[in-house]
Amino acid sequence: MKGLGIVTTEASAEPTRRDFLYIATGAVAAVGAAAAVWPFISQMNPDASTIAAGAPIEVDLTPIAQGQDIKVFWRGQPIYIMNRTPKQVEEARNTPLSDLKDPQTDQARTKEGHENWLVVVGICTHLGCIPIAHEGKYDGFFCPCHGSQYDSSGRIRQGPAPLNLPIPPYQFVSDTKVQIG
Amino acid sequence: MSGPSTYQPQSPLMKWLEQRLPIAGLVHSSFIAYPTPRNLNYWWTFGAILSMMLAVQIVTGIVLAMHYTPHVDLAFDSVERIVRDVNYGWLLRNMHAAGASMFFIAVYVHMLRGLYYGSYKAPREVLWILGVIIYLLMMATGFMGYVLPWGQMSFWGATVITNLFSAFPVVGDSIVTLLWGGYSVGNPTLNRFFSLHYLLPFVIAGVVVLHVWALHVTGQNNPAGVEPKTEKDTVPFTPYATLKDVFGMSCFLVFYSWFIFYMPNYLGDAENYVPANPGVTPPHIVPEWYYLPFYAILRSIPNKLLGVIAMFGAIIVLLFLPWLDSCKVRSSRYRPIAKRFFWGFVATCLVLGWLGSKPAEGIYTTLGQVFTFFYFAYFLIVLPVLGRMEKTLPLPNSIAEDVLNKGKVTKAVAGLVAVLFAGGLMVGGVQPAKANEGGENPPSLQWSFAGPFGTYDRAQLQRGFKIYKEVCSNCHSLKLLQYRNLAEPGGPGFTVEQAKAIAAEAQIKDGPNDQGEMFERPGRLADTFHSPFPNEQAARAANGGAAPPDMSLLAKARTYSRGFPQFIFDFFTQFQEQGPNYIAALLQGYEDTPPEGFSLPDGSFYNKWYPGHSIKMPPPIQSGMVSYDDGTPETLEQYAKDVTSFLMWASEPHMEARKRLGLQVMIFLIILSGLLYFVKRKVWSNVH
Numbered sequence: 001m002k003g004l005g006i007v008t009t010e011a012s013a014e015p016t017r018r019d020f021l022y023i024a025t026g027a028v029a030a031v032g033a034a035a036a037v038w039p040f041i042s043q044m045n046p047d048a049s050t051i052a053a054g055a056p057i058e059v060d061l062t063p064i065a066q067g068q069d070i071k072v073f074w075r076g077q078p079i080y081i082m083n084r085t086p087k088q089v090e091e092a093r094n095t096p097l098s099d100l101k102d103p104q105t106d107q108a109r110t111k112e113g114h115e116n117w118l119v120v121v122g123i124c125t126h127l128g129c130i131p132i133a134h135e136g137k138y139d140g141f142f143c144p145c146h147g148s149q150y151d152s153s154g155r156i157r158q159g160p161a162p163l164n165l166p167i168p169p170y171q172f173v174s175d176t177k178v179q180i181g
Numbered sequence: 182m183s184g185p186s187t188y189q190p191q192s193p194l195m196k197w198l199e200q201r202l203p204i205a206g207l208v209h210s211s212f213i214a215y216p217t218p219r220n221l222n223y224w225w226t227f228g229a230i231l232s233m234m235l236a237v238q239i240v241t242g243i244v245l246a247m248h249y250t251p252h253v254d255l256a257f258d259s260v261e262r263i264v265r266d267v268n269y270g271w272l273l274r275n276m277h278a279a280g281a282s283m284f285f286i287a288v289y290v291h292m293l294r295g296l297y298y299g300s301y302k303a304p305r306e307v308l309w310i311l312g313v314i315i316y317l318l319m320m321a322t323g324f325m326g327y328v329l330p331w332g333q334m335s336f337w338g339a340t341v342i343t344n345l346f347s348a349f350p351v352v353g354d355s356i357v358t359l360l361w362g363g364y365s366v367g368n369p370t371l372n373r374f375f376s377l378h379y380l381l382p383f384v385i386a387g388v389v390v391l392h393v394w395a396l397h398v399t400g401q402n403n404p405a406g407v408e409p410k411t412e413k414d415t416v417p418f419t420p421y422a423t424l425k426d427v428f429g430m431s432c433f434l435v436f437y438s439w440f441i442f443y444m445p446n447y448l449g450d451a452e453n454y455v456p457a458n459p460g461v462t463p464p465h466i467v468p469e470w471y472y473l474p475f476y477a478i479l480r481s482i483p484n485k486l487l488g489v490i491a492m493f494g495a496i497i498v499l500l501f502l503p504w505l506d507s508c509k510v511r512s513s514r515y516r517p518i519a520k521r522f523f524w525g526f527v528a529t530c531l532v533l534g535w536l537g538s539k540p541a542e543g544i545y546t547t548l549g550q551v552f553t554f555f556y557f558a559y560f561l562i563v564l565p566v567l568g569r570m571e572k573t574l575p576l577p578n579s580i581a582e583d584v585l586n587k588g589k590v591t592k593a594v595a596g597l598v599a600v601l602f603a604g605g606l607m608v609g610g611v612q613p614a615k616a617n618e619g620g621e622n623p624p625s626l627q628w629s630f631a632g633p634f635g636t637y638d639r640a641q642l643q644r645g646f647k648i649y650k651e652v653c654s655n656c657h658s659l660k661l662l663q664y665r666n667l668a669e670p671g672g673p674g675f676t677v678e679q680a681k682a683i684a685a686e687a688q689i690k691d692g693p694n695d696q697g698e699m700f701e702r703p704g705r706l707a708d709t710f711h712s713p714f715p716n717e718q719a720a721r722a723a724n725g726g727a728a729p730p731d732m733s734l735l736a737k738a739r740t741y742s743r744g745f746p747q748f749i750f751d752f753f754t755q756f757q758e759q760g761p762n763y764i765a766a767l768l769q770g771y772e773d774t775p776p777e778g779f780s781l782p783d784g785s786f787y788n789k790w791y792p793g794h795s796i797k798m799p800p801p802i803q804s805g806m807v808s809y810d811d812g813t814p815e816t817l818e819q820y821a822k823d824v825t826s827f828l829m830w831a832s833e834p835h836m837e838a839r840k841r842l843g844l845q846v847m848i849f850l851i852i853l854s855g856l857l858y859f860v861k862r863k864v865w866s867n868v869h
Contacts, residue, residue: 018863025856032849039269043244048266052665052707063695 056181058173061117069133071122074180078122078130079168080141080154081178088139088152089115095151102164106153109167119170119178120154126161141165187214211397216415217422218403219868220584223597224294225401226429227287233430234284235389239382241277242326249329251375253368256331257456261661261733264835271835272441272842279440281323282448285471287433288316290600296502297523299511300402306503308395311388313499318385320496323469325378331371332453333463339366339374341466345479348489365459405583406511407576414580420864428857435850436601442843443633443755446737451760454738454832455730464792465540473537474530478556480541481549491553498560505560507568515574522563529555622741623766623790626822628758630829633844636837637830642673644809645827648820650683652802653732656724658712661733662831665706671837672830681706725784727797736760736825736832760832761825766790768821771800 046054054075061081064070069082084092092106110118122141124131129145136142137158138151148159155164170180188209190196195205248267250259263270292312295301301309328339343366346356362369400409409415416422440448448470452463468476475492482488498505513520533552539545577583629638646667649659664684667675675683687704689711694700712731714720720728740759743751750756767790775787775794785795802824804817813819830836 021856021860021863025853025860028849028853028856032853035849039272040240040244042268043270043273044247045268047248047262047268047270048665048669049262049663049707050266052663055705055707 054181056179058177058179061176061178066116071133072180074168077168079180080118080120080122080133080165082118082120082133082152084116084118084152086116091139092151092153092155095153095155099157101156102162104153104155104164109153109155109164111172114172114175117178118152118154119168119180120165121168122165124148124161125156125163125165126159131165211393211418212423213417213419215397215418216400216409216412217418218401218409218414218580219416219421220403220405220580221401221422221425222404223425223429224290224298225403226426227291227294229426230287230430230433231284231291232389233433234280234287235382235386238277238280238284239386241273241280242379242382244273245277246375246379249375251329251372253331253371253457256329256371258661260330265661265666271833271839275441275445275839279437279445279448281326282440282469282471283433283437284319285323286601288319289471292316292499293527295402296526297513297520298402298404299406299506299508299513301503302506302509302511303503304399305395305402308392308399309503310500311392311395313496315385315388315392316499317496318381318388320472322378322381322385323471325374325381327469328371328374329378330453331457333455333457333461334450334453334466336366336457336459337462337466338468339370342468343370345489345492348486350486402511403580404512404514405577405580406515407578407580407583410579411581416868421868424857424861424864428854428861431850431854431857433601435847435854438843438846438850442839442846444752444757445839446757447752451738451740454734467538470534470538473535474533474556475537477533477537477549478553480537481546481553491557495556498557502560502564506564508564508571508573509568510573510576515576516567516571517574518571519564519567522559522567525555526559529559622743623762625756625758625762626765628761628826628829630826630836631756631758633755633840635840637671637673637826639674640811640813641823641826642830643675644811644813645823645825645830646673647809648802648807648824649732649827651807653824654710655713656720656729656798657732658729659710659732659831660712661731662710662834663707664704664710666834668706669834672834673827677706684708725797729798732828732831734832736764736829738832739763761829763790764828765821765825768802768824769817 057072057074059070059072059081061083064081064083066083067085069080071078071080073079089106095106097103097105106115109120122130122133124143124145126143126146126148129143131141131143131148131150133141136149138149140152140154140157141150142148143150143159143161146160148161149157150161150165151157153164154167156162168180170178173179188199188203188206190199190205198204199206245263248259248263248270250256260274264274265271267273295309295312324338324342328335343357343360346360347353349356360370360373361367362373403409450467450469455463467473475495478495479488479492482491508516508519510516513523529552533549533556536545536549536552541549577586629635629641649657664680664687667673667683668677668680684704684706687708687710688701689704689708690699691702692699712720714723717728737760741763743756743759767788770789770791772787772789775781779787779794781787782795785797786799787794788796802817802820804820805815807815807820809815813823833839
């Protein structure tokens with residue numbers, strides 16, 4: 001087969017018109033191939049109805065007595081809403097920042113005027129299990145999977161988790177109603 | 182794949198790998214150094230085009246399966262969610278649906294090419310048989326894929342095709358039960374069809390490997406039908422055949438894109454935009470166009486079992502073709518009589534396809550029988566007899582001599598283009614042929630969204646929405662639409678705040694709450710335009726026994742026949758506004774007194790355009806009923822146009838994005854094809 005003048009064997013110092021044609025065609029084809037891949041990647045992202053379903057939700061706080069908590073779901077994630085006792089609030093506020101793995105004040109994690117309410121995403125920052133409320137040594141949350149312990153402000157105190165429980169975006173619509181998202 | 186490789190690895194890494202797994206050598210000998218006859222014409226590029234289509238179908242199919250739900254209650258809506266909500270979902274779905282038709286167009290060209298040039302003859306019998314097996318697998322895959330959207334045609338297609346097996350004595354009913362997994366076509370059927378539809382393409386890919394393997398053992402046939410003798414007769418696969426194939430594929434993509442972006446529903450059946458209803462059979466059950474010739478054969482035999490046998494026999498006979506054709510000369514080029522019979526056979530297939538789309542009555546049945554005879558006669562009488570008596574023309578001594586004799590390339594290209602368009606036309610011709618009720622058609626109106634550059638008129642969509650809200654929504658749901666759609670690009674152009682306000686006016690049933698009770702709350706953007714009735718029975722009871730249909734897809738689910746030759750022009754002008762024309766005409770088609778001799782049932786109204794003319798819906802709207810604040814005339818005619826435009830948008834919210842992307846893709850592909858053509862010509866210049 002070698003005898004049949006294969007195009008690429010010819011050595012040439014300068015680019016010729018023919019080379020330009022080959023390069024241009026290759027470049028156009030490469031651009032097209034790259035563009036064609038995009039829809040196949042983009043379709044993996046959340047679709048429009050999933051995004052729309054992730055709109056903010058409102059939660060009525062009246063049924064939650066002091067010392068109790070509820071778990072609601074927002075965007076498929078469990079959100080703990082905890083009505084903390086004064087003792088819990090006090091403990092959270094009196095903990096020196098130097099004791100914390102991920103230093104953050106309780107004030108920064110709650111809304112002023114609504115100090116008793118703790119709203120956190122109930123997903124352990126270690127590997128995604130759901131910690132149990134009102135358990136563990138710090139009267140906060142205890143993750144049964146790998147033993148991470150969070151305090152009454154949802155801050156990591158002990159165990160393998162690296163970070164505090166995240167605070168979702170939320171605001172108080174009224175004293176008894178909170179909007180999450 | 183044939184014999185030891187001539188591949189010499191250069192780098193130490195490749196040498197190391199080659200001693201352990203000679204994969205680079207395999208690729209080199211199969212796709213680079215592989216000698217291919219130098220006189221191949223463009224009909225030979227369809228092998229590569231088919232490989233491309235198989236890849237496209239597998240890739241888009243895997244992606245669609247990520248979003249599809251194989252359940253009778255959810256399948257239809259999940260397909261619509263793909264089209265409406267998944268990023269580029271409309272594109273992926275159109276690619277897959279039109280891709281099936283493209284796959285079959287390409288395979289028919291490929292098979293007819295094999296037939297014309299005698300590619301099935303010794304030593305290529307196994308190659309041909311493997312091809313027939315691939316074709317059978319494709320038919321099974323295509324059929325099961327068509328069931329998945331769970332529209333009316335999906336359901337009734339599944340019912341009719343599975344019932345074919347009941348024709349076999351003794352075991353027939355057991356086979357049908359086995360296919361259904363129940364007493365009728367239902368959820369188990371859908372689930373197993375989904376599973377098999379996912380599996381079979383990989384089986385096809387496996388048989389394709391065998392097909393290519395067999396090809397590379399015997400070498401390719403060629404238009405002259407004489408085997409290559411010296412090196413002068415062949416060229417290396419790369420770059421020669423590769424470039425030619427890539428150019429062919431690029432041209433085919435232009436044709437394919439025409440359907441994806443501009444005529445996505447030309448190849449489909451409007452009836453399949455109606456969700457499956459096990460209680461009502463559509464008036465015309467018609468399979469997809471690629472099965473029509475076989476469907477015609479099935480129906481032309483008055484006996485159930487014999488009909489089924491004839492239909493399967495029409496495909497099985499292909500397996501024996503290498504032994505039925507007794508002529509030693511391969512190419513029809515050198516068989517003047519066989520050539521004529523070949524074109525007669527092509528015409529027979531086309532006529533059978535046309536007959537398959539017609540109702541099985543009167544002259545169509547007789548014609549079906551005649552052409553069924555022609556079909557089998559070609560294989561069982563013409564080819565065996567002709568080989569013994571035909572006087573063939575002298576063959577060229579070698580392929581090189583054949584190349585020197587003529588430059589038939591342009592003729593082949595012209596033929597190719599003609600076949601592609603004829604294929605598209607035949608396919609599209611089936612659609613209007615289906616619902617041919619006779620009588621006149623609704624008038625064709627001017628729509629802003631028609632044509633390749635058509636867009637929706639925002640103000641018109643807003644007016645149409647007002648009519649929907651004030652009039653239609655009292656009875657009809659629009660459940661595939663959510664309030665957020667009103668503010669999305671390509672739609673009526675409401676602001677998010679306006680859409681929120683519209684949503685908040687609706688009372689949505691939600692719950693249960695902590696007490697276990699259902700409650701009502703104001704609507705949100707993510708809520709759907711749901712039915713004013715709590716369930717279908719209530720809707721039926723409140724409307725004289727006829728439940729008002731959901732309007733989400735109405736503009737795509739209604740159609741009428743345009744007839745010959747109009748449908749040919751429709752292919753080029755991209756006319757696809759039958760649905761809107763019908764809806765607009767229906768709204769204005771009420772007549773107080775039915776024509777002489779028409780007996781109108783109680784509780785029904787006479788409508789000129791409704792099939793059967795007796796409609797349960799009272800005239801829904803009159804001039805002056807809805808007030809416009811933009812000075813548009815408040816006439817019935819205007820109302821009909823506005824609400825129809827709104828319904829068209831509701832049935833295809835991403836139409837503008839489709840046409841916009843289509844233009845970009847078309848320009849790109851035409852440039853690419855042009856460049857590839859010149860590259861191919863340059864590379865081949867030292868061979869010709």
